[in-house]
Amino acid sequence: MRVATPRSRPRAAASAADWLVKLPTTGALDEWRAPDRNLSASWQRLLATLPARPQAFGAELQRRAQQLAQQLRADAITHNVHGTEQSLPWTPELLPMVMEPADWAAIERGVAQRAQLLQLILADVYGRQELLEHALLPPALLFRHPGYLRPLHGFRPLAGQFLHVVAFELARGPDGRWWVTGQRTQCADGLGHVLQHRLITAGLFPEAFEQLRVQHMATTFRKLLQSLRAQAVMAAGDAHPRLALLTPGPDAPGYFEHAYLARYLGLPLVEGGDLTVRGERLYRKMLEGLAPVHGLLRMIGDAQCDPLELDEHQGYYGVPGLLQVLRAGRLALANAPGSGFLESPALSGFLPGIAQALMGQPLLLPTLASWWCGEAAAWEAAQPHLPKLCMRPSFGPDAGALRPEAGRIGDDPDAWTLQERPGRSQALRWREGRLEGVPVGLRVYAVADGTGSWQVLPGGLARVAADADAPLLPGHGSAMDLWVRTDGTVDTFSMLTRRLGVDDILARRGPVASRAAESLYWLGRYTERTEQALRLARAALQRTAGAELPAPVQRALRALLQRAGLLGMSASSPSRAVLRRALLKGLADESNGLGWLLGxxxxxxxxxxxxxxxxxxxxxxxxxxxxxxxLQPRDKAAPTTTAVLRALDDLAVQLAAVTGAQSDRMTRDHGWRLLAVGRHVERLVSHATQFGVLLREGALAEAEGNALLLELYDSTITFRARYQRHQDLLALVDLLVLDDNNPRAWTCILRRLRNEVRKLPIATDVADELLAGLPAQGPGLTLQALRGLDDEALRRRLDALAAQLADAGAQLSDDIGKRFFAHVGDPLQKP
Structure with missing residues (x-):
């Protein structure tokens, strides 16, 4: 980027102004203009940092727009709903919205007052309920709302703080006044996006960011963390509380911002499944055991917090027993559950009177005129003005600006609220090579500082609306970074620049969470199981397309395919063609077999x-x-066997890359060890079962059965190099059971299992207990012990050992789950 010289800046601003003059004038206030309708001084300074010539000015903005797009592509995991191509809400716009100090001062005072008012309302409705007693709040509006949690009546959170962070939606009308159009009280969604938008725009416009004296936000985030930690100290009873950020998980649209915010605040990111309640205390499940948690910043809704006492249908994301921990005063939760009713638009019309009663002062920021239709007088007064109003649900999620329907309202007046259409100012957006004005509403945040006061985050999001009258719904549209200018000192405190010390390094080598360990364990199992199913499918498809198989081999093959879920239909007929059709159908079935395993x-x-x-x-x-x-049909014809085999060969190459990455590109911590344990548990159970099936069906008495077994064990080349074309069962035992150098042999699998389990964070006696079902040494069989046995005796011995090892592997898997994932019978760490 060419840095403009002081001499070129007026010319650059003039060029930009010429560009902006072409924008159509509307009745809305333009945020980039001064009261005299000329370009504001702040926007002159911002645009002066860009090239002077109009053509170069546009080219430079387009170049930075491409940088933004590249950044979003680089963060593909952040801006897509997990595992899909669906776009996430609030995609960053290139240009920021600039807020002048005087405008921000009015917002700051009004938002802080609103946050304190909401805190007082919560303290009342869950306490003495004087608002109801004095008819300042209609009982139907409170008790019918699902956001009022009756199980929490009488509950008082630590330090009496119900709310730690509140988001407010603001809009500016044509008269220049800022209006409150809504509030979000349940959880602080959007904060991660605020941070990420700031990182992007400050990096794209560094000179303008500095020259405009944009206020930094880190101090307010530190206040949030300090406030939560101070209450967590009360819950912990000591000065070293443990905090975490609670997310619904990777499938949630906001997962990226949750992860981003957690990293910024230095908090571990946890899901409901990571936590458990024991004895009125909250614990996090770690490989080393249960670690206490004393404070949570939550990103899940109220109803999702505790399936035992709240909504059992949404409780998948929550923690059973969480409310009991809250009542016992053993947890600081930001925000405390039960504030959902405050988000109702019906409350707006009652807030001025409540503010006067609870605070003795009028509201500094006005609210949109609202009529709750549950009041007969309000409904009657609003009816003549219906065409100018919008209809919003009083008790449910906001579905947008609905056109009022008198009949629908009349059927259930309590359920509907009528509001003025908000009207919004316009901000500048660069889109498809041109500047345009778009309606915006602000989302700003108030944070409790732990001293009874509120700090307003000097920034936020300017959310782009579909039109000037449309409500801004959660999870829709794009957003601009909100630059709040200051005439005073810029607070340069940062939570990111502190130099790491030894304690910080040690903290980042923390233990592995049980949820991550369990996912790694099953990643190992599913990888191995997919590989085994793929090898079996290829072997079966090749054999059903070739010469007729001996009956024992065909029976064994059918049994193995059924066990692996690879047959898409009944294949009881001995016909190879029937077996092949069933296999091809099973491969295409995503509800079972290989397709399900890949999912x-x-x-x-x-x-x-x-x-x-x-x-x-x-x-x-x-x-x-x-x-x-x-596997998709081509021209209504099913793919040929050759085409399917080619696809399976390609999949085998991909799987080899996956297993190579697991072996060579992952950190070898305890989580990775559980991945290795999972792979070897699956390999032990699968290989022992395969050997047993082929033995029992008599398939190993046939050359084709031997070849099939060697292929399933991926040991054909080694066997041929060592034994040429011998078909002795003892030779198979030597290579596939006893050879400690063959990674597919039982001996090698068991050795790896014992080694990895003993490296896990458990005492020696616990490891011995986990491994008790496995042979103490080797596979429980030696070559010398087989001396003198005929083939029939050898088959019986191997069959029994195969069944024993398959059962032992399954039992080991269950015991690992109980010990490391469910923590059954775990001792509790110090609270």
């Missing part, structure tokens, strides 16, 4: 995005899509 593998990887390289994650997503595409 399960992708889902397991999906919860481990922070541990996987983009290439590894992308490959695991593509495998299922590539196989589906290859």
């Amino acid at each position: 399960a593998l992708s889902r397991a990887a999906g919860s481990l995005r922070e541990r996987l390289s983009p290439e590894q994650w992308g490959l695991m997503r593509r495998m299922g899509a590539d196989l589906r595409a290859a």
Whole structure:
């Protein structure tokens, strides 16, 4: 970017002004203009940092727009709903919206007052309920609203603080006044986007950001953290509380911002499944055991917090027993549940009177005129003005600006609120090579500072509206970074620039969470199971397309395919053609078999995005899509056996890349060890079962059965090099059971299992207990012990050992789940 010289800046501003003059004039206030309708001084200074000539000015903005697009593509995991191509809300716009100090001072005072008023309302409705007693708040408006949580009546949070952070929606009318159009009290959604938008725009316009004296936001975020930590100290009873950020999980549209905010604040990111309640205390499930949690910044709705006492249908994201921990005073929760009714538009009409009663002062920021139709007088007064109003639900999620319907309102007046249409000012947007004005509404945040006062975050989001009258719904549209200018000192405190010390380094080597460990364990199992199913499918397809198989081999093959879920229909007929059709149908079935396994593998990887390289994650997503595409009919004709085999060969190459990345590109912590344990548990169970099936069906008495077993064990080349074309069962035992150098042999699998389990964070006696079902040494069999046995005795011995090892592997898997994931019987760490 060419930095404009002082001499060129007036000319640059004039060029930009000429560009902006072409924009159509509307009745809305333009945020980039001064009261005299000329370009504001702030926008003159911002645009003066760009090239002077109009053509170069446009080219430079377009170049920075491309930089923004590249940044979003680089953050593909952040701006797409997890595992899909669906765009996330509030995509960053290139240009910021600039807020002048005087305008911001009025917003700051009004928002802080509003936040304190909402805090007082909560304290009353969950306490003495004087607002109801004095008819300042209609009982129907409170008790019918699902956001009023009756189980919490009488509850008082730590330090009496119900709210820690509140978001307010603002709009500026043609008269220049800012109006409150709504508030978000349940959780602080959007804060992560605020941070990310600031990072992008400050980087794209660094000179303008500095020259305009834009206020930094880090101090307010520190206040939020300090306030939560101060109350967590009360819950912990000591000066070292443990905090976390609670997210619905990777499938939530806002997961990126949750992860971003958690990293910025230095908090671990947890899901409901990571937490458990024991003895009126909250614990986080870690590999090392249960670690206490004393404070949560939550990003889930009120009804999702506790399925035991609230909405059991939404409780998947929450923690059973969480409300009991709150009542016991053992947890600081930001925000406390129960504030959902404050988000109702019906409350707006009652807030002026409530403010006067509770605070003795009028509201500094006006509210949109509202008529709750549950009041007969209000409904009667609003009816003549219906064409100018919008209809919004009083008790449900906001569905947008609905056109009023008198009949619909009359059927249930309490359920509807009529409001003035907000009207919005316009901000500048660069879109498709041109500047345009678009309606915007602000989302700003107030943060409790722990001393009874509120700090307003000097920034936020300027959310782009579809039109000037439309409500801004959660999760829709794009947004601009809000630059708040200051005439005073710019607060340069940063939470990111502190130099790391030894304690910081040690903290970042923290233990592995049980949820991540469980996902890694199943990633290992699903990877191995997919590989086994793929190898079996290829072997079966090749054999059903060739010469007739011996009956024992065909029976064994059918049994293995059924066990793996690879048969899409009944294949009881001995016909190879029937078996082949069933196999081809099963391969295309995503509800079972290989298609389902690829989906399960992708889902397991999906919860481990922070541990996987983009290439590894992308490959695991593509495998299922590539196989589906290859199995699609062409010109209404099913794919040929040759085409399917080619697709399976391609999948084998992709899987080899996945397993290579797991072995060579992942940090070898305890989580990775559980991935390795999962792979070897699956390999032990699968290989032992395969050997047992082939033995019992008599398939290993046939050359084709031996070849099938070697192919399933991926040991054909080694066997031929060592034994040429011998078909002795003892030779198979030597290579596939006893050879400690063959990674597919039982001996090697068991050795790896014992080694990895003993490296996990458990005492030696616990490891011994987990491994008790496995043979103490080797596979429980030696070559010398087989001396003198005939083939029949050898088959019986191997069959029994195969069944024992398959059962032992399954039991080990159950015990690992209980010990590391469910923490059954775990001792509790110090609260």
